[in-house]
Amino acid sequence: MASHDRPRVTAERTDKDLQREKRKIDEYRSLVERIETRVAEGGSEADVLDLTSDLLSRNPEYYTVWNHRRRLLLRYLEGGDTSNDASVDPNNKQASPQDYLLDDLRFLIPLLQQFPKCYWVWNYRLWILEQIERYLPRQQADSCWQRELDLVAKMLARDERNFHGWAYRRIIVDQLERLAQEAVHGEEGAGQGSRSQEEFDYTTKMIHSKLSNFSAWHYRSKLIPRILDEQEADDTARRKVLDDELDLIQNALIDPNDQSLWFYHQSLMYTIAPDCPRDSAIVLTLTNTDRVHYYEQEISRIREILEDWDDCKWVYQALLKYAAEYQTLDAGSKVYSNTDMRTWLSKLRQLDPLRSGRWDDLEKHLDLST
Amino acid sequence: MSLVAGPGRGGATQATESVPLVMDKHIKYIQDLNERKDEYEYWLTEHLRLNGIYWGLTALHLLRHPDALPRAEVLDFVIDCMHENGGFGAAKGHDPHMLYTVSAVQVLATLDAFDEFNQQVGDGTNKVGHFISNLQVREGVDAGTFAGDEFGETDTRFLYGALNALSLLGMLPLVDVPLAVEHIQKCQNSDGAYGLRPGGESHAGQVFTCVGALAIAGRLDLVDRDRLGEWLSERQLPNGGLNGRPEKREDVCYSWWVLTSLAMIERLHWIDGQKLIDFILGCQDPDIGGISDRPGNMVDVFHTLFGIAGLSLLKHPGLEEVDPVYCMPKLVTSKFLTGTTTKS
Numbered sequence: 001m002a003s004h005d006r007p008r009v010t011a012e013r014t015d016k017d018l019q020r021e022k023r024k025i026d027e028y029r030s031l032v033e034r035i036e037t038r039v040a041e042g043g044s045e046a047d048v049l050d051l052t053s054d055l056l057s058r059n060p061e062y063y064t065v066w067n068h069r070r071r072l073l074l075r076y077l078e079g080g081d082t083s084n085d086a087s088v089d090p091n092n093k094q095a096s097p098q099d100y101l102l103d104d105l106r107f108l109i110p111l112l113q114q115f116p117k118c119y120w121v122w123n124y125r126l127w128i129l130e131q132i133e134r135y136l137p138r139q140q141a142d143s144c145w146q147r148e149l150d151l152v153a154k155m156l157a158r159d160e161r162n163f164h165g166w167a168y169r170r171i172i173v174d175q176l177e178r179l180a181q182e183a184v185h186g187e188e189g190a191g192q193g194s195r196s197q198e199e200f201d202y203t204t205k206m207i208h209s210k211l212s213n214f215s216a217w218h219y220r221s222k223l224i225p226r227i228l229d230e231q232e233a234d235d236t237a238r239r240k241v242l243d244d245e246l247d248l249i250q251n252a253l254i255d256p257n258d259q260s261l262w263f264y265h266q267s268l269m270y271t272i273a274p275d276c277p278r279d280s281a282i283v284l285t286l287t288n289t290d291r292v293h294y295y296e297q298e299i300s301r302i303r304e305i306l307e308d309w310d311d312c313k314w315v316y317q318a319l320l321k322y323a324a325e326y327q328t329l330d331a332g333s334k335v336y337s338n339t340d341m342r343t344w345l346s347k348l349r350q351l352d353p354l355r356s357g358r359w360d361d362l363e364k365h366l367d368l369s370t
Numbered sequence: 371m372s373l374v375a376g377p378g379r380g381g382a383t384q385a386t387e388s389v390p391l392v393m394d395k396h397i398k399y400i401q402d403l404n405e406r407k408d409e410y411e412y413w414l415t416e417h418l419r420l421n422g423i424y425w426g427l428t429a430l431h432l433l434r435h436p437d438a439l440p441r442a443e444v445l446d447f448v449i450d451c452m453h454e455n456g457g458f459g460a461a462k463g464h465d466p467h468m469l470y471t472v473s474a475v476q477v478l479a480t481l482d483a484f485d486e487f488n489q490q491v492g493d494g495t496n497k498v499g500h501f502i503s504n505l506q507v508r509e510g511v512d513a514g515t516f517a518g519d520e521f522g523e524t525d526t527r528f529l530y531g532a533l534n535a536l537s538l539l540g541m542l543p544l545v546d547v548p549l550a551v552e553h554i555q556k557c558q559n560s561d562g563a564y565g566l567r568p569g570g571e572s573h574a575g576q577v578f579t580c581v582g583a584l585a586i587a588g589r590l591d592l593v594d595r596d597r598l599g600e601w602l603s604e605r606q607l608p609n610g611g612l613n614g615r616p617e618k619r620e621d622v623c624y625s626w627w628v629l630t631s632l633a634m635i636e637r638l639h640w641i642d643g644q645k646l647i648d649f650i651l652g653c654q655d656p657d658i659g660g661i662s663d664r665p666g667n668m669v670d671v672f673h674t675l676f677g678i679a680g681l682s683l684l685k686h687p688g689l690e691e692v693d694p695v696y697c698m699p700k701l702v703t704s705k706f707l708t709g710t711t712t713k714s
C-alpha cells in the first residue's frame with residue numbers, strides 16, 4: 001500500500017542505479033504482459049499459474065492477478081479446460097485438483113511471512129481452503145482447516161498484534177466449529193463442537209508471555225460470555241469467573257502504565273452495568289447491592305495502586321471514570337469524597353495535558369467545578 | 371495518468387522545527403507524480419492508480435488548486451477503468467472492485483462530471499449504482515455488509531465505501547440501509563469502538579468506516595460517544611501524532627481516521643489539536659513536497675492527502691474546508707448532499 005517505515009533518503013541515483021532500476025522495470029513489465037497475453041489466449045493452467053506465482057511473489061498487491069489465478073483454477077476444477085491434459089506437467093504426469101490446491105497453500109506460506117499485512121494474500125488463502133472443501137474429500141479438507149490454526153499461531157508468535165492474523169484466527173475457528181457441528185449432525189446441545197475453551201486457553205498463554213497484548217485481552221472478553229453460555233454455567237460459577245478475572249487483571253496492574261490492562265478492566269466493569277447487553281454479560285443476576293459492592297471493591301483496589309504509582313495518569317483516570325459510574329448506582333454512602341475527586345482531577349490535568357478538553361468535560365459531568 | 375508512485379527520492383531528511391505548510395511544494399509534488407515512470411515503484415503501484423487519482427485530486431482541491439491537474443485527462447483515465455458491469459478497476463484492464471469504484475465516484479463528483487460521464491458512457495451512473503448495490507449481502511450471518519467483488523470477501527471498509535458512493539450518486543435507496551446499520555452495530559465493542567467484522571478488535575480505520583457509514587445513514591445516535599471518544603482520544607501520543615490501536619506507533623493516516631471520527635461525534639476537543647498540527651507539519655518533506663507517515667520517512671500521495679485533510683479539519687489557514695465523513699472538500703459534498711446526511 002502506501003509507504004510506511006521507509007526512511008527518507010536523499011542521495012541522487014547514479015547511472016548504475018538507474019540502469020539497474022530500468023532492468024527491473026523491463027523484467028516486471030514483460031512478465032505482466034506475458035500474463036495478460038496468456039490469459040487472453042486462454043493458456044493452460046500450469047503455464048499461466050507459474051507466471052502468476054512469479055509476479056505475485058514480486059507484487060502480492062496485484063489483486064487482478066490473484067483473480068486470474070482463481071479463474072484458472074476454477075476452470076480446471078470444473079473441468080471446463082481442454083487445453084491442458086498433456087501439457088500440464090512437463091513429465092506428462094497429470095496434476096490432480098489435489099496437487100493444484102495443496103501446492104497453492106504451500107506457495108502462500110512464504111508470501112504471508114514476507115507480506116503479513118497484505119489483505120489479498122490472506123483472502124486468497126481462505127478462498128483456496130473453500131475450494132479444497134468443495135473439491136477434495138471431506139477428511140482432507142478437515143485436516144487442511146485444522147492445520148491453519150498452527151499456521152496462524154506461528155504468525156502470531158512472530159507478531160503478537162498482527163491484526164490480520166487475529167481476524168484470520170477467528171475465521172478459522174468459526175470454520176472448525178462449523179465442521180464439528182456438521183460432523184455430529186443431529187446431536188443437539190449448546191456449544192456442540194465449540195472451541196471457545198481452547199481459544200480462551202490460547203489467550204491465557206499469549207497474555208502470560210506478554211501482558212500488553214490488547215488483541216489477546218480483547219478476544220478474551222468476547223470468549224468468556226460465550227463459554228459460560230455454552231457450559232450453561234450456574235450463578236456461582238459465573239460469579240467465580242468474574243471474581244477470578246478481576247483478580248487476574250488486578251494482579252497484572254502491578255505495572256499500571258499499560259493501557260491494554262485498563263481497557264480489559266473497563267470491559268469487565270462494563271459487564272456489571274445495568275444496561276450491559278445479554279451477550280456480553282458474565283453474571284446474570286446482579287442486584288444493585290452487588291454492583292455497589294463491585295464498584296467499591298475495585299475503586300479501593302485502584303486507590304491502593306496509587307500508593308506506589310502516584311504519577312500514573314491511568315490510575316486517576318480509572319478512579320474518576322468508575323466514580324462517575326458509581327454515582328449513578330444510588331449507593332448510600334460514598335467510598336470517596338468530592339475532595340478526593342478534585343485531587344484526582346487536578347493530578348490528571350497535570351499528568352495528561354494533551355486531553356485537557358476531555359478533563360474539562362469530565363469536570364462538568366462530575367459537577368466538580370467550583 | 372498516475373499519481374501513485376513509490377517513495378522515490380526524498381528531499382530534506384527531516385523537517386526542521388516549526389516548518390510552515392509548504393503549499394506550493396505539495397502542489398508541485400502531486401503534479402510531478404505523473405512523470406515518474408522511470409521508477410520501479412511506479413509499476414508496482416499500478417493496483418492503486420485510481421485511488422491515487424482520488425488522493426491527489428482531493429489534496430489539490432483542499433490546497434485550493436482544483437485545476438492543477440488536466441481535467442480531461444483525469445476524466446478519460448477514470449472512464450477507461452470502468453467495466454461493462456458498472457464496476458471500476460484500479461487501472462485499465464484491472465478487475466472491478468468496490469475500492470476503486472468508490473474512488474471513481476468520488477473523483478467524478480469532485481470534477482462535477484456525472485453528466486459528462488453519462489454522456490460518454492450510456493446509463494453510466496445507473497450501472498455504477500447497481501454494481502455497488504449488488505454487492506450487498508442480503509441474508510445470513512453477514513447480512514447488511516458488502517462484499518468487495520464477486521469473490522465475496524466482506525469488510526466494513528466496503529460497507530462504508532458503498533454508502534459513501536451511493537449517497538453521492540443520490541442512489542442510497544438501492545440498498546437496505548437499516549440492514550447495513552444492524553451489521554455495523556454487531557461490529558461494536560464494549561470500548562465503544564468498532565472492528566473489521568463482528569467480534570473483531572477495535573481499530574481506528576474501522577472506527578472511521580463504521581462511524582462514517584452511520585453518519586451517512588443518519589444514525590449517529592447509535593454511537594456511544596463518550597466511550598468511543600475516550601478510546602479515540604487515547605490514540606494521541608506525546609509527540610502529537612495519533613496511532614490506530616493501543617500500543618502502536620503514531621502515523622499521519624491513522625491521525626486522520628481518529629481525528630475525523632472525533633469530529634463526527636463532536637469530541638474533537640478531546641485531543642490537543644495544535645500538537646497534532648505540529649506533528650503533521652513535521653512529516654512534510656520541505657524540499658520536494660509531500661507528507662510521510664512519520665517525521666523523516668519517505669512521502670507518498672496517500673499520506674499527503676490525509677495530512678492535508680487533517681490540517682484542514684484542524685482549521686489550518688489557507689486550506690479548503692474538508693467534509694470529515696467523505697474526506698472530500700465540503701464545497702463538493704454539499705453540492706450533492708442536500709443537507710440530510712453530513713451533519714458533523
Ligand SMILES: [Zn+2]
Pocket residue numbers: 002004621622623624663673
Ligand atoms: Zn500510514
